[in-house]
Amino acid sequence: MAHNLNFNERTQEYSFFSVKQPAWHSLGQVVQDYPTSREAIAFAGLDYQVVKAPLFAKTAEAGVDFAVPDQYATLRTDTNAVFGVVGKDYQIVQNSDAFAFFDAIVGGGDGILYETAGAIGQGERIFITAKLPGYIRVGNGDDVTEKYIFLTTSHDGSGSITAAFTPIRIVCQNTLNAAMRSMSNVVRIRHTAGAKERLEQAHRVMGLADTLGVQLENVFNQWAKVRIEDKEVKKLIQLALCPNTETYNLLKKGAEAELSSVFKNACDAAFGYAMASEAQQLPTTKGTVFGAYNAVTGYYQNVRNFKSDTDKMKSLYLGGKGQARAQKAFDLCTAFAKSGAAALHLN
Structure with a gap:
């Protein structure tokens, strides 16, 4: 990487x-x-410090510099690296x-x-x-x-x-x-x-960390007590990693042979992590909904290959696929803990 x-x-x-x-x-x-x-x-x-520097343009004919109104370059002062162009209201x-x-x-x-x-x-x-x-x-x-x-x-x-x-x-x-x-x-x-x-x-808003931390602790402890079969873990992984409507419809039809190899390989890798990782063999995770959730998060954190650490960070923390799939898995696990296998039925 x-x-x-x-x-x-x-x-x-x-x-x-x-x-x-x-x-x-x-x-x-x-x-x-x-x-x-x-x-x-x-x-x-x-x-290092970053400043807003006036932006200038030069006409090809006259060769005269003139300031671009309400546009600035952001500039790193120790290296003079120009980062981008921003407007007058950018702080x-x-x-x-x-x-x-x-x-x-x-x-x-x-x-x-x-x-x-x-x-x-x-x-x-x-x-x-x-x-x-x-x-x-x-x-x-x-x-x-x-x-x-x-x-x-x-x-x-x-x-x-x-x-x-x-x-x-x-x-x-x-x-x-x-x-x-x-x-x-x-x-x-x-x-x-x-x-x-x-x-x-x-x-003040980040006081949510305390509130959300307590709520998640309650949720995870509940999930650690809810049993889930291996075939249901596999279905949950497929739904969590499902990238589009076309794939969903193939899953709904049971046409797994028509699924893309990229999708099938990802699901197999996540399921393999669910079954084989040491972290998945603990009393809290082995055969539990908490373990099913960790199968998806663990796949993106510990199994999936990313082109760079920056890409991994974007995926996990900046609204990328890893974060979106983790949220989908969280929602599916919430539904399963409430309704059982019915939560994984395709409509």
């Missing part, structure tokens, strides 16, 4: 850090202790502001632990993962899921500031990235006037 981490030619270092365990092809810095926000910014090579949120968002959640101090951070491309997109206090415990308490917030923002005008509650199951590092029907797990903030102020206030 390739990577797309920023390499700073000036410092000759990759813009990434992780705590204790190397990640992203073992590039960047590995530190042994959880850093403060100020230390994390330096370790990850995110201590830059500096990298330090993103860490200030996390510090504000728990009022600073030792409550939040910065685990990874980095920059992609020329530094136009940054990401941060931070661990929150407390755990989600399933079964007798040995099956533990840690609570994280993942934040990403771009400096090229290509997207909003996104902060998402992302629990990660320790035993297999599965990202259990799903939302309840009544509650989102994501906060999005546009880069317009007042974005910095809204970012500073977003920690």
Whole structure:
């Protein structure tokens, strides 16, 4: 798998850090202790500023520069890398502001632990993962899921500031990235006037992490008690990974021979993970609905190949297929826990 981490030619270092365990092809810095926000910014090579610079055009005939009205280039000041073109209302949120968002959640101090951070491309997109206090415990308490917030923002005008509650199951590092029907797990903030102020206030909205964490713990413990047969796990995987109406109709007709090899291979790999992974042999997962859910999330986290770490991050955290399929699996498991095998019947 390739990577797309920023390499700073000036410092000759990759813009990434992780705590204790190397990640992203073992590039960047590995530190042994959880850093403060100020230390994390330096370790990850995110201590640069971005500015809006006037945009100029030159006429071919006269060769005269003139300013383009209400259009600006976003510029990284330490390398002079130009990230993109934005309008007059676009407000830059500096990298330090993103860490200030996390510090504000728990009022600073030792409550939040910065685990990874980095920059992609020329530094136009940054990401941060931070661990929150407390755990989600399933079964007798040995099956533990840690609570994280993942934040990403771009400096090229290509997207909003996104902060998402992302629990990660320790035993297999599965990202259990799903939302309840009544509650989102994501906060999005546009880069317009007042974005910095809204970012500073977003920690109030992220109180959902506590509420959603409690709700998910109750749901997962319920699922760990609901039995599901192997053939039903296979059907749930097929429905969760189903990419389009055509595939759904083939499943409905029972015409599995006509399914694409790509789809069948993905389903087989996910089912193989469900049956063989050590993380799927625990009392909480073996033959349970909780295990069926982890079969889908574990496939995207631990089995499926991605072209790059950036593609994997987009799939799991930024509204890509992995996140969408995990949500579909979550909804199917919710229905199965309530209605049994009838929830998997094709209409």
